[in-house]
Amino acid sequence: MSKVIEILNKTNGLYGYRVIENSVSSYELFFVHKNLETVRSTDSKATYVTVYTEHDGRIGDSAFQVYQSMSDDDIKEKTEQAIARANLVSNEPYELTDKGTLDAALPTNLDKYAPEELGRLIADAVYAADTEPGGSINALEIFIYKDIKHVVNNRGVDKTETKYRVMIEAIPTFTDGKQSVELYEDYRFTIFEPEKLTAEIADKMKEVSERSKAQKPGKELNINVLLRPHEIRSLAAELAHDQNYSSIYMHANLHKQGDNLQEGDCDKLNVTMKAIVAGSERSAYFDDDGAQLYDTEVIKDGIVCGSFGSNRFGQYLKVQRPSGDLKCISVGAGTLTDEDIKAEPYLECVSMSGLQLDLYNDYIGGEIRLAYYFDGEKTTPITGITMSAKLSDVLSTLRLSKETDVSGAYEGPVKALLKNVSVL
Amino acid sequence: MPFSTYLDGCRQDCRALVSELGKSFDYVSILGTDVRSAVYRADRKTSMACEGEGECGFVVKMHKGRSFYEYSCDDIRGDKKALAEKIINAVKISGELTDRQIKAEKVEDEPMKKDFVRETDFDDFTDEYLLGVCKKISEELCAKDEKVLNGFGMIMPYRVSKLFITKNRELSQHYGWANGYAMALYNDGKMVQARHVEGSDRLSEIIEKTKASLDGVIDLAKHLVTAQPIKPxxxxxxxxxxxxxxxxxxxxxxxxxxxxxxxxxxxxxxxxxxxxxxxxxxxxxxxxxxxxxxxxxxxxxxxxxxxxxxxxxxxxxxxxxxxxxxxxxxxxxxxxxxxxxxxxxxxxxxxxxxxxxxxxxxxxxxxxxxxxxxxxxxxxxxxxxxxxxxxxxxxxxxxxxxxxxxxxxxxxxxxxxxxxxxxxxxxxxxxxxxxxxxxxxxxxxxxxxxxxxxxxxxxxxxxxx
Known part of the structure; x- marks a missing residue:
């Protein structure tokens, strides 16, 4: 990076610059059934340079990548090309992030292990859950990363963040005679807790055995639907991202501050975008501008109350203290208890192809791969169904669980109840 | 723009590393990639002309009857013996996994030496022209109807150079592709996005077809605001x-x-x-x-x-x-x-x-x-x-x-x-x-x-x- 900065400091015609250097080293194991198919290791560094020019009272910017292969002359040529491009770009003026130094590491215990040993321990923890008769883990991919992000600009920002993280993709499978079914699961963490990992995989092994018994319901249902954290996060994130500074600046936001998203009698949404959620790989101390991050409440008691986003678009909207680019999300607890849930028949979505949300069309839906159907007396697994509803209707009758948990970049209720959803 | 001069200059380095690692593995391949892209984009309020996501580096693949091994890095120039040792060390596994490695047949390494090129017309267009096209698309979309909140024009060309070398094989390829987008954000009581997408290895074709799509984009937007949910x-x-x-x-x-x-x-x-x-x-x-x-x-x-x-x-x-x-x-x-x-x-x-x-x-x-x-x-x-x-x-x-x-x-x-x-x-x-x-x-x-x-x-x- 020092070579790049030296060249930028000697370059004429610049209003400013920003350099982001992402160093990534990884150790990766790929299992087929229980056998090791591929071992990978990576050692790479990506350097992204953005140059800013001032012309006609406007700001132009242009970015390029610097590769290890590049000579000083290559970098100079790239810089000149980027300046020429920036001079073609005409944006509303804004100030680059000002001053700030940091060299910090996110909390982890992954750095205590040699990568090859950690890889084996993770594999052991996953396969320790492979004990269900008829069950198996047909594929397992383990990615162990060490990321170092370094952001420098010409205004005195010089920040470094070190992050260790693990991503696992596991495929729990259940075979009963000729029929075989699977669920797709990924896990991301920054703190390795083998017992917790084994327990989570074991839960999925039980669920996939339920999928093998699951039947398509004989009739169309209009029923209360329970969502789990993965889908609750999708719902909250869709609503929150409508309030990103850039969406607002581009006139792409559907809702405005003060809009009430939940007119009815329900658990009101409280959504906060956050810098850090304990254990989440998306936690960060600063964003790509090197800007300090400030947790920001976006929805309070069901009413849109705030917005968030990058330094540039925050300035465009005259935000006094832009939040920075926040990646984690927190949803406030509700009042829903297990007794409340069981008061009426419900469908609990265990695995979906992906929750489909369309704010503009007021739509929520998606294909459900496995759900538990409680008919008021007994619970049975069902599959091959699709749910759909008006988003505004389900928000206005939404119930959120009292119980909360942390899942990936989300912290909040473990269950959300959507009322009167059409299931076909 | 021809095949990557950087990758071209690394051919001998690749051969030497294949040879060095060949002392430990039956099969060694090296893929070198140099992918460059650009983004030109304009809407009512902002514009952009910059590099898009690219890559430049190498991945080494090794096999000797059991698991496959891969090592990815940014550069392979320099001391090949030291690099080979570094690679072997980086992909070592815990001893307890040794018995769990797959067994796989020998990988075939059919001899072939060939350089493939598919030309584009990307060099016929300057940054200024392409950004100008995007601005014009944005302006025309916005001018077509007062209900257009914002109009977006975008052109994204990218070029690929790849080099593949094994003991018996040496291949290179160079080609490009580009996409063009026109999108309108439209509000007539309901907000909708309507868009048109083009793809081709000829920027001239993309520019022409994207420019010609704008009436269709607005017409689609007008219909989408009337759209209702489907009855399941x-x-x-x-x-x-x-x-x-x-x-x-x-x-x-x-x-x-x-x-x-x-x-x-x-x-x-x-x-x-x-x-x-x-x-x-x-x-x-x-x-x-x-x-x-x-x-x-x-x-x-x-x-x-x-x-x-x-x-x-x-x-x-x-x-x-x-x-x-x-x-x-x-x-x-x-x-x-x-x-x-x-x-x-x-x-x-x-x-x-x-x-x-x-x-x-x-x-x-x-x-x-x-x-x-x-x-x-x-x-x-x-x-x-x-x-x-x-x-x-x-x-x-x-x-x-x-x-x-x-x-x-x-x-x-x-x-x-x-x-x-x-x-x-x-x-x-x-x-x-x-x-x-x-x-x-x-x-x-x-x-x-x-x-x-x-x-x-x-x-x-x-x-x-």
Whole structure:
């Protein structure tokens, strides 16, 4: 990076610059059934340079990548090309992030292990859950990363963040005679807790055995639907991202501050975008501008109350203290208890192809791969169904669980109840 | 712009590293990549002209009868003996995993030396001109209707240089592709986005067609504001080529990626030679099957591009494989080994995937529908190759009543169901054909590669919600 900065400091015609250097080293194991198919290791560094020019009272910017292969002359040529491009770009003026130094590491215990040993321990923890008769883990991919992000600009920002993280993709499978079914699961963490990992995989092994018994319901249902954290996060994130500074600046936001998203009698949404959620790989101390991050409440008691986003678009909207680019999300607890849930028949979505949300069309839906159907007396697994509803209707009758948990970049209720959803 | 001068200058370094690592492994390959892209974009308030996501680095692949090993790095110049030691050390495994390594046949290393080039016209256009086109698209969209909140124009060309070297093989390829977008954000009581996407290896074509699309974009926006949710149900559908491609890709393509066969993750493994679709259905995939975004000359395992027929007259006849899966299955690799970038593993991936044209006229297909929907524009899709459930989301549909398209728009439209039910319900296939060359495909939720898909119009029966 020092070579790049030296060249930028000697370059004429610049209003400013920003350099982001992402160093990534990884150790990766790929299992087929229980056998090791591929071992990978990576050692790479990506350097992204953005140059800013001032012309006609406007700001132009242009970015390029610097590769290890590049000579000083290559970098100079790239810089000149980027300046020429920036001079073609005409944006509303804004100030680059000002001053700030940091060299910090996110909390982890992954750095205590040699990568090859950690890889084996993770594999052991996953396969320790492979004990269900008829069950198996047909594929397992383990990615162990060490990321170092370094952001420098010409205004005195010089920040470094070190992050260790693990991503696992596991495929729990259940075979009963000729029929075989699977669920797709990924896990991301920054703190390795083998017992917790084994327990989570074991839960999925039980669920996939339920999928093998699951039947398509004989009739169309209009029923209360329970969502789990993965889908609750999708719902909250869709609503929150409508309030990103850039969406607002581009006139792409559907809702405005003060809009009430939940007119009815329900658990009101409280959504906060956050810098850090304990254990989440998306936690960060600063964003790509090197800007300090400030947790920001976006929805309070069901009413849109705030917005968030990058330094540039925050300035465009005259935000006094832009939040920075926040990646984690927190949803406030509700009042829903297990007794409340069981008061009426419900469908609990265990695995979906992906929750489909369309704010503009007021739509929520998606294909459900496995759900538990409680008919008021007994619970049975069902599959091959699709749910759909008006988003505004389900928000206005939404119930959120009292119980909360942390899942990936989300912290909040473990269950959300959507009322009167059409299931076909 | 010619083939990467940097990669060209690394040929001897690659040969030397292959030779050094060859002392420890039976098979060693090196893939060098140099991919450059640019983004030109303008809307009512902002503009952009910069490099897009690119890559420049190497991945070394090694094999000696057991597990495959890979090491990705930015540079391979310098002391080869030291680098080889570093690589071997970086991919060492815990001793307790040694007995759990797979056993795989020797990897074939057929001799070949060839340089492939497909020229583009990208150098005919300056930054200033391309950004100017985007600004003009944005301005014209905004000027067409006061209800346009914002208009967006975007052009994204990219160029690929790849070098592949083994003991017996030395291949290089250089080609490019570009996409153009026009999009309007429109509010007439309801906010909608309407867009047009183009893909080609000729920027001149993209510019011309994107500019010509603007009236259509506004017309679509005006209809989309009237769109209502669809009443969930099972309907006769007519697909546009984009949705035909989405079905080919999500419903069946992922299920015949043969690394899933190795993991027993695909139902299709047990269906080769069986009817999986209606007998009028034929489906292909291949980098050499058509010219589109995924039309390379050799894959990331150094296997030459193929044109693979997957479904022949309704019968599943072949799958798609990368080197590792083909080696484990004892089959020939089909040129479908693809990486997100040099830092990622190669998997069996689709390229250009499509249904073949049939004999029906689109107007006859529409006329044959008593009540149903014609479905347009891919939004997203999700595969489930083990259980053959699908979810495909279209941007919008138009109701068909008594054999005629109405003015009743529905949006969004989520198609779901059981893959064989959908494919066996195909009853008419149009004689037209179009490939959409602008897509990205993930494997699960990662490993993004550029893909195209498409084909003719299909008539089928499907659950919509």
């Amino acid at each position: 149900g099972v309907y006769d559908i007519i697909t546009d080529p984009s949705i035909t491609g989405l079905i080919a890709h999500e419903a069946f393509g992922h299920g015949v990626e043969m690394d899933q066969f190795v993991k027993d993750r695909a139902l299709a493994k047990n269906c080769v030679g069986q009817y999986v679709a209606s007998p009028i259905t034929n489906m292909h995939d291949g980098a050499a099957a058509t010219l589109s975004v995924a039309s390379y000359f050799f894959d990331d395992d150094g296997v030459l591009a193929h044109d693979t027929q997957i479904i022949k007259d309704g019968i599943l006849v072949a799958g798609l494989s990368d080197l590792a899966s083909a080696t484990q299955l004892g089959t020939e690799p089909t040129g479908n080994g693809r990486r997100d970038n040099y830092r990622r593993k190669a998997y069996s991936r689709m390229t250009n995937t499509f249904f073949c044209p049939g004999k029906d006229k689109l107007e006859d297909m529409i006329a044959s529908v008593k009540h149903g929907y014609m479905i347009f524009e891919t939004n997203n899709g999700m595969e489930d190759p083990k259980n053959w459930q699908i979810q495909c989301t279209a941007e919008y549909g138009i109701e068909i009543v008594d054999g005629k398209l109405t003015d009743n728009y529905v949006s969004p439209v989520v198609m779901s169901g059981y893959v064989p039910d959908l494919l066996k319900s195909i009853s008419m296939i149009s004689d037209s054909f179009k490939i959409e060359g602008s897509g990205f495909c993930g494997k699960g939720y990662k490993e993004w590669v550029r893909v195209s898909d498409g084909g003719p119009h299909l008539k089928a029966r499907c659950k919509l919600g």
